[in-house]
Amino acid sequence: MTTEELEEKLEGGVETQSVEFKTAHDWDAKLFAKDILALSNVQDGGVIIIGVQEQSADNFVRVGISAEHKKTFKIDGMRDQMTQYADPHVNFTVDFPVDKGGKEYAVIKVLQFEEIPVICRKDNSIAGTVAGVVYNRNKNRRVESAPVSNSYDMRDILELAAVKKMQKMGKLGIVSGQDTLFIPKPEDYLVDELGGL
Numbered sequence: 001m002t003t004e005e006l007e008e009k010l011e012g013g014v015e016t017q018s019v020e021f022k023t024a025h026d027w028d029a030k031l032f033a034k035d036i037l038a039l040s041n042v043q044d045g046g047v048i049i050i051g052v053q054e055q056s057a058d059n060f061v062r063v064g065i066s067a068e069h070k071k072t073f074k075i076d077g078m079r080d081q082m083t084q085y086a087d088p089h090v091n092f093t094v095d096f097p098v099d100k101g102g103k104e105y106a107v108i109k110v111l112q113f114e115e116i117p118v119i120c121r122k123d124n125s126i127a128g129t130v131a132g133v134v135y136n137r138n139k140n141r142r143v144e145s146a147p148v149s150n151s152y153d154m155r156d157i158l159e160l161a162a163v164k165k166m167q168k169m170g171k172l173g174i175v176s177g178q179d180t181l182f183i184p185k186p187e188d189y190l191v192d193e194l195g196g197l
Contacts, residue, residue, distance in 0.1 A: 001107050006097040009049060013060055017137040018046030020145065023053045024065045026072040029081035030127040032108065036082060038135040038145035039110035040090045040118045041157050046137065051105035064103030070096060073106050085129060087121040115164050117157050
């Protein structure tokens with residue numbers, strides 16, 4: 001993430017469906033698991049910016065992270081720890097951009113699920129996770145990472161999964177029509193290849 005991209009998120013000063021702020025802290029899967037699970041079920045994923053302290057519901061202060069905090073964000077270990085919480089796995093990266101004032105942040109970029117929505121697989125009271133629950137960044141109240149609790153959020157997740165499935169089928173040459181599913185036969189490819197000869 002570039003300084004400009006970071007500034008764009010920080011200057012907004014609000015958490016959104018795809019942006020979560022966290023105060024400066026060492027990496028701990030128990031503290032980040034629910035947010036990573038939730039962001040993986042949001043269209044286009046999202047980011048967790050560590051180094052922003054909440055002063056009130058709509059007021060965030062930039063504090064950055066220390067070198068000691070930064071040392072704990074080791075991507076391989078982070079991914080290994082998240083496998084115990086996510087089914088299927090979640091894909092994310094970590095970056096350490098600097099704002100225009102020179103403060104450094106840890107930014108976890110969470111990618112949208114690859115094919116099917118991510119379900120929590122581990123109960124943990126510290127993480128606030130419950131096995132078998134689908135987490136999402138809700139839209140029907142103040143944005144937070146929470147279990148899917150309404151039909152609108154569940155419909156969004158299911159529509160994303162359906163689109164992913166159609167894209168996968170398209171790559172395999174299976175095309176969905178108005179009323180039918182067209183599966184090309186091998187001879188169709190040969191006719192196209194011969195160009196009408």
